[in-house]
Amino acid sequence: xxxxxxxxxxxxxxxxxxxxxxxxxxxxxxxxxxxxxxxxxxxxxxxxxxxxxxxxxxxxxxxxxxxxxxxxxxxxxxxx
Numbered sequence: 001x002x003x004x005x006x007x008x009x010x011x012x013x014x015x016x017x018x019x020x021x022x023x024x025x026x027x028x029x030x031x032x033x034x035x036x037x038x039x040x041x042x043x044x045x046x047x048x049x050x051x052x053x054x055x056x057x058x059x060x061x062x063x064x065x066x067x068x069x070x071x072x073x074x075x076x077x078x079x080x
Contacts, residue, residue: 025049033058 025047028034033055037048051059 028055 025034025036028049029036032052035050035052037050039046039048
């Protein structure tokens with residue numbers, strides 16, 4: 001599945017600005033989490049990202065850890 005860079009950019013708007021986007025993508029690609037596909041459409045450069053199997057598995061594990069943390073936080077009671 002390919003996602004236009006614009007869609008990915010929207011996801012990262014709260015985390016980064018356009019200047020740093022290339023750096024983040026490079027790191028994700030180096031870690032094997034995404035594939036990067038560059039092309040031209042109507043003489044306009046287009047970059048598409050594809051989540052890899054490793055990227056999907058890593059994301060699932062991350063969300064599972066966050067869910068566990070949330071459940072623990074909901075059970076937490078302050079010491080009196």
